[in-house]
Amino acid sequence: MEIAVVLFVIAVIFVSQSVKVVPQQHAWVVERLGKYSGTLSPGLNFLVPFIDKVAYKHLLKEVPLDIPSQVCITRDNTQLQVDGILYYQVTDAMRASYGSSNYIMAVSQLAQTSLRSVIGKLELDKTFEERDIINAQVVAAIDEAALNWGVKVLRYEIKDLTPPKEILHAMQAQITAEREKRALIAASEGRRQEQINIASGEREAFIARSEGEKQAIINKAQGEAAAVIAVAEAAAQAIERVAAAISQPGGEQAVQLKVAEKAVEAYANVAADATTTLIVPSNMSEVASLLTSAMQMTRIKPASS
Numbered sequence: 001m002e003i004a005v006v007l008f009v010i011a012v013i014f015v016s017q018s019v020k021v022v023p024q025q026h027a028w029v030v031e032r033l034g035k036y037s038g039t040l041s042p043g044l045n046f047l048v049p050f051i052d053k054v055a056y057k058h059l060l061k062e063v064p065l066d067i068p069s070q071v072c073i074t075r076d077n078t079q080l081q082v083d084g085i086l087y088y089q090v091t092d093a094m095r096a097s098y099g100s101s102n103y104i105m106a107v108s109q110l111a112q113t114s115l116r117s118v119i120g121k122l123e124l125d126k127t128f129e130e131r132d133i134i135n136a137q138v139v140a141a142i143d144e145a146a147l148n149w150g151v152k153v154l155r156y157e158i159k160d161l162t163p164p165k166e167i168l169h170a171m172q173a174q175i176t177a178e179r180e181k182r183a184l185i186a187a188s189e190g191r192r193q194e195q196i197n198i199a200s201g202e203r204e205a206f207i208a209r210s211e212g213e214k215q216a217i218i219n220k221a222q223g224e225a226a227a228v229i230a231v232a233e234a235a236a237q238a239i240e241r242v243a244a245a246i247s248q249p250g251g252e253q254a255v256q257l258k259v260a261e262k263a264v265e266a267y268a269n270v271a272a273d274a275t276t277t278l279i280v281p282s283n284m285s286e287v288a289s290l291l292t293s294a295m296q297m298t299r300i301k302p303a304s305s
Contacts (some may be wrong), residue, residue: 017049027093029056039093056097058090062154065104067111069160072119074127080119081162084138086111087154088146095150103149107142111156114141124163131158 021044022028028040032052040054047053069083088107090096100106118137119127127134135156143153163171245254 014049018047020045020047020054025060027058027060027090028054029058029093029097031055036094036098056093058093058096060090060093062087062089065108067108067115067156070112070116072116074119074122074124076123078124078167079164080124080127081160082115082119082158083160084111084115084156084158086142086156089152089154090150091152092150095148097150099149103146103151106149107146107151107153110142110145111138114138115158117141124167127161131161134158 020028020040022040022042024042026042028045030037030040030047030052032048037052065086065088067084067086069081072080072082074080086107096103115134115138118134118141122130122134135158138156139153142156146153
């Protein structure tokens with residue numbers, strides 16, 4: 001009975017030493033008599049008992065690694081408290097086992113030194129504006145060295161970037177001043193645009209008034225010209241009718257009579273005016289000759305053949 005128990009125990013130990021089940025996304029490094037023998041893939045694997053042993057176990061998933069906070073000095077001698085998070089993945093289990101005694105610490109320390117180097121090349125304002133560039137440069141610096149450790153650095157992100165309180169107060173004051181400056185500029189631009197709009201409106205109104213006055217003057221001149229033309233045409237028509245009437249039989253005698261009446265009427269009006277001194281010619285024959293001359297002028301000369 002005791003022999004059976006001993007054999008059972010030996011069998012259990014033998015199985016436990018020879019049969020290995022590797023989970024998915026894991027890699028186990030096997031050593032044979034202290035020397036690297038191979039890497040076990042996920043699934044059922046068999047080893048030589050007491051000769052082979054699993055020396056290292058690695059997780060092949062993407063792993064986040066918190067980078068401790070540290071003080072970095074910028075190009076303009078400003079201290080910044082910076083911390084971040086690094087994402088890495090084991091790509092070569094053999095190198096991760098023998099390339100470094102502790103690849104996690106190595107990656108963490110290299111991330112800190114690379115971050116200090118990158119920030120030391122930038123001024124304070126640039127560190128806030130170019131986070132993506134800082135992250136990319138840190139990843140490039142770490143990834144180059146981590147290849148020998150069987151580790152692939154996927155990305156690095158700055159979690160917090162905190163300047164001293166004095167710098168924060170100065171930055172807040174600068175931001176406030178910049179906002180007030182933009183507000184003043186916006187207000188002045190508004191007043192400037194308002195003045196431009198007012199001047200443009202007055203100019204357009206003046207042009208409209210001047211155009212209206214110009215059109216009114218033109219219309220008035222055209223109306224007066226039309227009136228003069230109408231009066232002239234009416235006078236011409238009247239003269240033509242008078243001339244036509246004179247050419248009729250008895251027309252000349254009628255005109256002579258009309259002239260004589262007007263002359264007598266004019267003398268009568270002059271004589272009726274108390275303020276007018278009338279000098280009567282001594283020879284009344286002169287008055288008769290004046291009337292004869294006036295009537296002679298109204299006679300129509302016959303048209304020459």
